Amino acid sequence: MDADSDVALDILITNVVCVFRTRCHLNLRKIALEGANVIYKRDVGKVLMKLRKPRITATIWSSGKIICTGATSEEEAKFGARRLARSLQKLGFQVIFTDFKVVNVLAVCNMPFEIRLPEFTKNNRPHASYEPELHPAVCYRIKSLRATLQIFSTGSITVTGILF
Amino acid sequence: MTGRVCRGCGGTDIELDAARGDAVCTGCGSVLEDNIIVSEVQFVENSGGGSSAVGQFVSLDGRRQIHHLGNQLQLNQHCLDTAFNFFKMAVSKHLTRGRRTAHVVAACLYLVCRTEGTPHMLLDLSDLLQVNVYVLGKTFLLLARELCINAPAIDPCLYIPRFAHLLEFGEKNHEVSMTALRLLQRMKRDWMHTGRRPSGLCGAALLVAARMHDFRRTVKEVISVVKVCESTLRKRLTEFEDTPTSQLTVDEFMKIDLEEECDPPSYTAGQRKLRLKQLEQVLSKQLEAVEGEITTYQDAIEIELENSRPKAKGALASLTKDGSVEDSTSSLCGEEDTEDEELEAAASHLNKDFYQELLGGSVPGSSEAAGVPEEGRRPPALESLLGPLPTAASLGISDSIRECISSPSHEPKDACGDGELDLSGIDDLEIDRYILNEAEARVKAELWMRENAEYLREQKEKEARIAKERELGIYKEHKPKKSCKRREPIQASTAGEAIEKMLEQKKISSKINYSVLRGLDAGGGPPGEDGPPPREHGPPPGEDTGPQGEAARPPEWTSARRLSRRKTSSRRSRPDPSTSAGKRLRPLVSTQPAKKVALGEASLPSAHSLEAERVRPTVVVVESGPVSYHAEEDAEEEDAEEEDGEPCVSALQMMGGNDYGCDGDDDDGY
Numbered sequence: 001m002d003a004d005s006d007v008a009l010d011i012l013i014t015n016v017v018c019v020f021r022t023r024c025h026l027n028l029r030k031i032a033l034e035g036a037n038v039i040y041k042r043d044v045g046k047v048l049m050k051l052r053k054p055r056i057t058a059t060i061w062s063s064g065k066i067i068c069t070g071a072t073s074e075e076e077a078k079f080g081a082r083r084l085a086r087s088l089q090k091l092g093f094q095v096i097f098t099d100f101k102v103v104n105v106l107a108v109c110n111m112p113f114e115i116r117l118p119e120f121t122k123n124n125r126p127h128a129s130y131e132p133e134l135h136p137a138v139c140y141r142i143k144s145l146r147a148t149l150q151i152f153s154t155g156s157i158t159v160t161g162i163l164f
Numbered sequence: 165m166t167g168r169v170c171r172g173c174g175g176t177d178i179e180l181d182a183a184r185g186d187a188v189c190t191g192c193g194s195v196l197e198d199n200i201i202v203s204e205v206q207f208v209e210n211s212g213g214g215s216s217a218v219g220q221f222v223s224l225d226g227r228r229q230i231h232h233l234g235n236q237l238q239l240n241q242h243c244l245d246t247a248f249n250f251f252k253m254a255v256s257k258h259l260t261r262g263r264r265t266a267h268v269v270a271a272c273l274y275l276v277c278r279t280e281g282t283p284h285m286l287l288d289l290s291d292l293l294q295v296n297v298y299v300l301g302k303t304f305l306l307l308a309r310e311l312c313i314n315a316p317a318i319d320p321c322l323y324i325p326r327f328a329h330l331l332e333f334g335e336k337n338h339e340v341s342m343t344a345l346r347l348l349q350r351m352k353r354d355w356m357h358t359g360r361r362p363s364g365l366c367g368a369a370l371l372v373a374a375r376m377h378d379f380r381r382t383v384k385e386v387i388s389v390v391k392v393c394e395s396t397l398r399k400r401l402t403e404f405e406d407t408p409t410s411q412l413t414v415d416e417f418m419k420i421d422l423e424e425e426c427d428p429p430s431y432t433a434g435q436r437k438l439r440l441k442q443l444e445q446v447l448s449k450q451l452e453a454v455e456g457e458i459t460t461y462q463d464a465i466e467i468e469l470e471n472s473r474p475k476a477k478g479a480l481a482s483l484t485k486d487g488s489v490e491d492s493t494s495s496l497c498g499e500e501d502t503e504d505e506e507l508e509a510a511a512s513h514l515n516k517d518f519y520q521e522l523l524g525g526s527v528p529g530s531s532e533a534a535g536v537p538e539e540g541r542r543p544p545a546l547e548s549l550l551g552p553l554p555t556a557a558s559l560g561i562s563d564s565i566r567e568c569i570s571s572p573s574h575e576p577k578d579a580c581g582d583g584e585l586d587l588s589g590i591d592d593l594e595i596d597r598y599i600l601n602e603a604e605a606r607v608k609a610e611l612w613m614r615e616n617a618e619y620l621r622e623q624k625e626k627e628a629r630i631a632k633e634r635e636l637g638i639y640k641e642h643k644p645k646k647s648c649k650r651r652e653p654i655q656a657s658t659a660g661e662a663i664e665k666m667l668e669q670k671k672i673s674s675k676i677n678y679s680v681l682r683g684l685d686a687g688g689g690p691p692g693e694d695g696p697p698p699r700e701h702g703p704p705p706g707e708d709t710g711p712q713g714e715a716a717r718p719p720e721w722t723s724a725r726r727l728s729r730r731k732t733s734s735r736r737s738r739p740d741p742s743t744s745a746g747k748r749l750r751p752l753v754s755t756q757p758a759k760k761v762a763l764g765e766a767s768l769p770s771a772h773s774l775e776a777e778r779v780r781p782t783v784v785v786v787e788s789g790p791v792s793y794h795a796e797e798d799a800e801e802e803d804a805e806e807e808d809g810e811p812c813v814s815a816l817q818m819m820g821g822n823d824y825g826c827d828g829d830d831d832d833g834y
Contacts, residue, residue: 032612033605040612043619117358118317125314132318133286134301136359153358154430 011159015069015106016077021099022064022085031060034091049087054080060088067103074102104162111155120151170194197228227251229269236292237273237284247276253311263303266293271304278315283326285363287391320348320362320369327366330389336377344373346417347404354407356400356429364392368400376417403429660684 028047032040039048047060056070056077068084071077081100089095117138121130128151130138137150137158147161169176175191187197227248234244250272254260260268270289277284286304290297308315328341347369351357357365367390374381387394404410406429409417613620656662664684 033609131301133361154434
């Protein structure tokens, strides 16, 4: 494998999860009734609201905590979160946009070669764990970066990480 | 407690004697267990729970379960011992907390299976326990990681003898196994086994091997043995079909081994998809090329047309020409850029003072930097162009221009946690569309109600039930199960103190008078009560059934009994004394048969005993002064003895049993 730039690996960010608070109590019932794009899950106590422009799905709790998933970049996530807060404002709640934090980023990458999983696990003992009975991929954890990689035999790799 | 059932009579009255280390059924007297592991009676132990009694209990339970499961899997003693060692390690690292013991036990056993290389699958264990295999897998992975044990990877070849045996090939068992092994090795070289369940591969290999040796084994038979789905097996067979090895005849296969290796099937599938995509791209490029040609023709035609038209004069002409040139060059940069640039330039030209102010005021130097070169470059050309155009101020867009230019300065403010919602870039109109009007809201509400009707009905029923129970006064406040907080181990000098502290911590029972309990310590468990005074009534049934005499009991149980005595005395001393001694004695007699009946029942939860005692205070009334303390003690003694007579109600059991292991299921039993 050359380490040249012509063998560029493109890594695609497929999902960015973020949270923010509105610092005010939200009446889920009202949101559910007046929002055009919401799903009310009463048994769990949350409302799912989907936005089209940045394609995101937000989970809204009555305490005012909102989790936003589905964005493809950090800026988009922030933008979507702001739009969401704006729409809540329009519904009549005194929303304050605070504590915005990106919590998890998921990316996908493809290797142009296949990978031998059992040998790979053997060579990377403490970090890699492979359980063919449970999941077809090797789970490789990097503690220092707090990242988890799922390595498939076809060469595609899924990277997730929780930032704090 | 795990609610053990006696093997002899089926009763659940199991009595544990920690001193003798055995578990006895009080119904038929059969000994269920001996050699319960008893190390030392410490109250500072923290493995698995607060006090040591419970700690022992946990390891006792664990060992039993390991043996039980291990026997079902036919593991030898060495494996079981190793598994128990793993379990002890897990317990010492607090890994059993918050997890079902059964899961941890299963994970330990599976770990042993892996290290020893026995042909047991995680699926087998989950079948035995009726647990989701992924849940078990999670526990297993965690255990392996925490204990730093590297479980060697599963080799499907290990499973072949086991499955072959189950498929009953008779005499040719060995031959079929060998063929299947060869097939598997071939599969491995052809990259069919990465990421696949080993059992599926085994199934395919065995099926082919069986057919090769003229055994008719249907797919159904194989899948019932191997525990995979029919479609999985078929898929493996098709994949194998794709490899060149499948083209060989039986004899050839036994002799030759093909040199070349194949790619894993998922990889080839992926490659195929890639190739398709590439084809599509090429096609689209070709289309584009064709389209490009068409557009060039179009442009050429248009230019011709324009040239033939009469030319406009003056500034306007230069405007249009420059404009079009600008457009074509800036179309490469993107529309937004041009707009911004133009706006900025316009602003710089028209509101020069205004802009200076901005530049002076804005925090980041970026806009400044952006502004100045623009200014330097633009003005000469634009001035001539924009001279006749209306000013920004008159257009009323100065505000928005200001916003656009200073938008970079907004971001740091936002990040400071101002709390204000930054509305830049948010299209309010679109958001308005997200809000339904009244009619729509009503329709939606109706729809939702209809869909979730069942859930709403359940809620209503629940509320009705709660209201009814409230009226009846037996409503229990069901607190949602809190996750068990880690409790500090209780440091105590005496047994009595320890129990008191534990009770204080737990605060479960409303039937305990805590103030009296605390007073206990002051009293210091008076030995005066201990000596059994002469009994007036016949020996309570308790003494006969309870195998342990008072003396034999370890100190903590006597103090527990003292506690229970205290309880009864406190409860009895509260109602006002009004009757004479005689009356008191008779009701005691009358309550005895009730007690006997209670004993007779197979299951007598501790609650009943306490409730029965509660009933007694109304019947048995304590008299005032004239009665001697001694006599009162007698009655107390008796009651206490009777209480003891019931199936081994230890203080722990009375307080609510084995909660310490944080087994989620265990309620307080009240």
